Amino acid sequence: MIFSSHLRPAWLGVAVYLVIAGAALVALLGYASPSDWGRYLADPYTWRVVRFSFTQASLSALLSILLAIPMASCLFHRRFIGRQTLLSLFAISMVVPTIVAILGIVVVYGRNSWFTSLFGVSFPLYGLGGILLAHVFFNMPLAVRVILQAYQLIPDAQWRLASQLGLSRWHVFRLIEWHYLKKNLPGLFLLIFMLCFSGFAVVLSLGGGPRSSTLEVAIYQALRFEFDLNKASYLSLLQVFICSLVALAVYKLVPAIRQDVSLYQGARLLMRSSRLAMLVDFGSLIIVLLWILPPFIAIFAPIVTPLFWQTLWQSDLWWSLWHSVRIALPSGVLALLIGLSIAALARALRWRRGGDGWAQKLEQSGNLVLMVPSLVLATGLFLMFRNIGISIKHAYWIVVWVNAVMALPFVLRAIMPTVYQQEKRFRHLYEQMNVVGLARLRMEWSQIRSAVAQGLAYAVLLSLGDLGVVALFGSKGLETLPMYLYQLIGSYRVEQGACVAVVLILLCLVLFSLINRLIGGRRVVV
Amino acid sequence: MSFKSFALATTALLATSLVSAETLTVYTYDAFASEWGPGPKIKTNFEAQCGCELNFVALDSSVGILSRVQLEGEASEADVLLGLDLNVMEAAKQTGLLEKHSVDTSNVTTPGGWNDDNFVPFDQGYFAFIYDSEKLATAPTSLKDVVENQDLKVIYQDPRTSTPGLGLLLWMKAVYGDQAADAWAKLASHTVTVTKGWYDGYSLFLKGEADVVLSYTTSPAYHIVAEGEHKYKAAEASEGFYPQIEVAAVLENAPNKALAEQFMQFILEPGFQNVVATGNWMYPVMANVDPLPEAFTSQPQPTKVLTLDAEQVAQNRQAWINEWLEATTH
Numbered sequence: 116m117i118f119s120s121h122l123r124p125a126w127l128g129v130a131v132y133l134v135i136a137g138a139a140l141v142a143l144l145g146y147a148s149p150s151d152w153g154r155y156l157a158d159p160y161t162w163r164v165v166r167f168s169f170t171q172a173s174l175s176a177l178l179s180i181l182l183a184i185p186m187a188s189c190l191f192h193r194r195f196i197g198r199q200t201l202l203s204l205f206a207i208s209m210v211v212p213t214i215v216a217i218l219g220i221v222v223v224y225g226r227n228s229w230f231t232s233l234f235g236v237s238f239p240l241y242g243l244g245g246i247l248l249a250h251v252f253f254n255m256p257l258a259v260r261v262i263l264q265a266y267q268l269i270p271d272a273q274w275r276l277a278s279q280l281g282l283s284r285w286h287v288f289r290l291i292e293w294h295y296l297k298k299n300l301p302g303l304f305l306l307i308f309m310l311c312f313s314g315f316a317v318v319l320s321l322g323g324g325p326r327s328s329t330l331e332v333a334i335y336q337a338l339r340f341e342f343d344l345n346k347a348s349y350l351s352l353l354q355v356f357i358c359s360l361v362a363l364a365v366y367k368l369v370p371a372i373r374q375d376v377s378l379y380q381g382a383r384l385l386m387r388s389s390r391l392a393m394l395v396d397f398g399s400l401i402i403v404l405l406w407i408l409p410p411f412i413a414i415f416a417p418i419v420t421p422l423f424w425q426t427l428w429q430s431d432l433w434w435s436l437w438h439s440v441r442i443a444l445p446s447g448v449l450a451l452l453i454g455l456s457i458a459a460l461a462r463a464l465r466w467r468r469g470g471d472g473w474a475q476k477l478e479q480s481g482n483l484v485l486m487v488p489s490l491v492l493a494t495g496l497f498l499m500f501r502n503i504g505i506s507i508k509h510a511y512w513i514v515v516w517v518n519a520v521m522a523l524p525f526v527l528r529a530i531m532p533t534v535y536q537q538e539k540r541f542r543h544l545y546e547q548m549n550v551v552g553l554a555r556l557r558m559e560w561s562q563i564r565s566a567v568a569q570g571l572a573y574a575v576l577l578s579l580g581d582l583g584v585v586a587l588f589g590s591k592g593l594e595t596l597p598m599y600l601y602q603l604i605g606s607y608r609v610e611q612g613a614c615v616a617v618v619l620i621l622l623c624l625v626l627f628s629l630i631n632r633l634i635g636g637r638r639v640v641v
Numbered sequence: 642m643s644f645k646s647f648a649l650a651t652t653a654l655l656a657t658s659l660v661s662a663e664t665l666t667v668y669t670y671d672a673f674a675s676e677w678g679p680g681p682k683i684k685t686n687f688e689a690q691c692g693c694e695l696n697f698v699a700l701d702s703s704v705g706i707l708s709r710v711q712l713e714g715e716a717s718e719a720d721v722l723l724g725l726d727l728n729v730m731e732a733a734k735q736t737g738l739l740e741k742h743s744v745d746t747s748n749v750t751t752p753g754g755w756n757d758d759n760f761v762p763f764d765q766g767y768f769a770f771i772y773d774s775e776k777l778a779t780a781p782t783s784l785k786d787v788v789e790n791q792d793l794k795v796i797y798q799d800p801r802t803s804t805p806g807l808g809l810l811l812w813m814k815a816v817y818g819d820q821a822a823d824a825w826a827k828l829a830s831h832t833v834t835v836t837k838g839w840y841d842g843y844s845l846f847l848k849g850e851a852d853v854v855l856s857y858t859t860s861p862a863y864h865i866v867a868e869g870e871h872k873y874k875a876a877e878a879s880e881g882f883y884p885q886i887e888v889a890a891v892l893e894n895a896p897n898k899a900l901a902e903q904f905m906q907f908i909l910e911p912g913f914q915n916v917v918a919t920g921n922w923m924y925p926v927m928a929n930v931d932p933l934p935e936a937f938t939s940q941p942q943p944t945k946v947l948t949l950d951a952e953q954v955a956q957n958r959q960a961w962i963n964e965w966l967e968a969t970t971h
Binding site for chain 1: 672675676677678696699700705707709712714729794833834838840841843847848849850851922963967969970
């Protein structure tokens with residue numbers, strides 16, 4: 116069954132993915148000589164860094180999720196002016212270039228900031244506080260959107276029943292919503308944990324000194340400054356090992372998840388509001404707005420300056436925009452195809468004797484790329500292509516593929532819950548009627564299109580925001596918007612760089628809503 | 642048209658297309674190749690004399706150039722590497738991928754003259770702490786002032802990830818020697834943050850996050866020439882400045898070696914040297930150039946230049962970085 120012909124394309128997709136990810140690792144591990152690793156293991160600084168990263172990443176993930184849960188509930192149940200704008204902003208916070216986000220946060224919380232002039236005291240920005248501030252800014256919006264997706268899986272009937280019984284928001288949350296949310300939380304926690312555990316520009320800039328660091332700083336140093344591939348592969352393995360331990364622990368801690376059969380989705384019925392519900396909704400909205408909006412206002416501020424309009428006249432801006440789109444769209448589509456392949460195999464394996472574990476492994480294999488630093492993945496691929504004699508002239512396709520692989524975890528997070536739900540719902544029917552392959556997709560399309568659109572949109576956005584991969588392979592025709600931005604900032608033109616950042620963010624907004632409109636259809640709640 | 646003339650015409654066409662297809666590929670860092678950097682002018686000037694095409698491949702940093710070549714190995718398509726600096730020269734030599742040059746560097750104005758088989762310098766500057774003279778009443782006049790004044794908020798770059806950061810590491814070593822660890826600890830107690838790259842640190846400084854930031858003596862010249870802003874100044878350093886010299890080299894397997902050699906000669910000619918000051922915001926390395934704008938000549942000129950031996954740097958860099966880490970994280 117699992118090897119039947121209609122699943123062949125899916126196998127191909129998964130195989131391509133595994134080959135790319137595996138080959139990159141193998142290429143790099145080829146340079147490893149574990150005999151030296153004892154020396155590295157003894158380095159006390161590495162362990163201090165690991166401890167610090169662990170703390171800051173756990174706190175960032177917990178804080179993001181704790182804030183995101185009430186926020187998502189509020190956004191689902193209430194309609195208010197600006198809700199749609201807020202949701203769009205949430206979609207793009209992740210791709211704001213780090214330096215731009217940091218400068219935005221500095222305008223709000225730094226020495227001469229709005230915060231200081233408002234309260235008269237300065238905010239203790241540099242240190243753990245600043246790191247959490249920035250990481251929650253990047254990731255809490257992502258968490259809200261992922262959780263809102265889970266809301267879409269709750270069947271109409273349950274809302275109707277709750278409404279008829281006159282349940283309060285708190286009861287609805289405890290009896291219905293939590294039941295659906297909790298399945299998403301472990302994966303979401305891991306996603307944010309890994310993003311915070313590895314990325315390092317934020318940690319270095321706002322960390323206040325080398326006490327705050329991540330393993331990737333050492334990996335970057337080993338790869339770029341020392342060209343010590345052995346050390347780089349040791350450090351990457353260490354990172355993969357630690358992240359895997361965390362992943363194991365998270366999945367062990369949570370009870371086994373049972374998939375529900377649910378019917379029809381996305382309806383919204385009015386729940387009985389109580390004073391408590393009002394208070395929680397209002398409170399979480401205020402906290403989130405205060406956290407997210409001021410830096411965004413600071414980031415968008417250049418739009419009112421004449422420099423912004425001058426920047427729009429630069430032909431280089433439009434060239435780099437074109438290069439960005441030319442990379443991001445195909446790589447988003449590839450990421451979606453690989454994601455759908457994994458999904459197709461996983462759903463075929465799920466609920467089969469002995470297949471459940473495999474389905475999960477398949478799903479989690481997508482997360483592996485998050486554990487491996489992007490620079491390592493890109494370097495490994497570079498070496499692999501060199502070894503098999505593919506020249507850097509094909510850099511365009513390499514960049515497209517690497518970006519596609521890097522976006523996979525986000526695509527999977529967006530589509531898997533919906534796909535599993537469809538499988539559970541129609542499995543027996545499909546088997547009786549022998550509905551396979553594309554026929555299933557056609558039948559399910561109206562149900563899954565919003566999740567598919569969401570996955571594609573995230574992949575495209577991530578690729579638009581990428582810098583590490585494209586910088587390593589950099590060549591003619593690959594000067595993307597983020598590269599243009601860093602070029603400007605790298606030659607004193609910070610203000611103009613900020614203008615380019617606005618263009619990048621607007622582009623993200625446009626593509627995100629276009630993809631969601633065209634593919635997601637009208638029934639999108641988020 | 643007879644067959645013969647047709648053949649001739651085709652050959653002529655082919656020949657011209659071959660000649661015009663002769664391209665020189667130069668790996669450099671992004672700011673150098675950007676439209677406002679020195680790249681475009683240098684391209685025009687060089688193409689006018691060589692009748693070839695000069696192609697810049699922009700990588701993310703000067704270290705990025707080296708690691709790209711290390712990754713590509715002998716298969717690299719680059720002819721010339723433009724934009725490595727003093728501190729990665731030794732590492733670049735150890736790759737064994739470099740060719741010796743035949744450029745006469747006897748007139749080069751770098752401190753102590755220039756004598757290197759592989760590298761030709763193309764511009765120079767000095768690391769310095771930049772301050773805003775409207776905000777800082779008493780400016781530091783030495784590295785010691787910066788290190789010891791506990792009220793001075795300092796931003797510098799990480800020596801593990803950035804070139805100026807590494808420059809400061811060597812500057813501290815040259816000034817403090819065995820006492821460097823103590824000095825780092827003193828500096829750490831009033832350091833705002835240590836950033837990944839030059840641009841993060843410098844833009845945080847421009848937002849007012851620190852009193853001084855590590856950059857180059859020539860940074861104020863940018864603000865004067867490009868923005869008409871005179872408030873940013875480079876702090877004097879009575880112990881002496883640590884130099885930053887940017888260099889170029891030819892690859893041994895350069896696809897177009899003759900052109901590469903021609904370009905190396907060109908580096909020290911006015912067509913190149915006249916562009917670096919207001920293009921790259923660095924000083925030229927030759928004396929026979931157009932007079933520099935006043936913004937450059939008004940900056941602190943080093944009375945003394947500190948340098949550490951390149952080999953010593955290569956051998957001890959990791960140990961010094963560890964010393965810095967120990968001193969600043971305890």
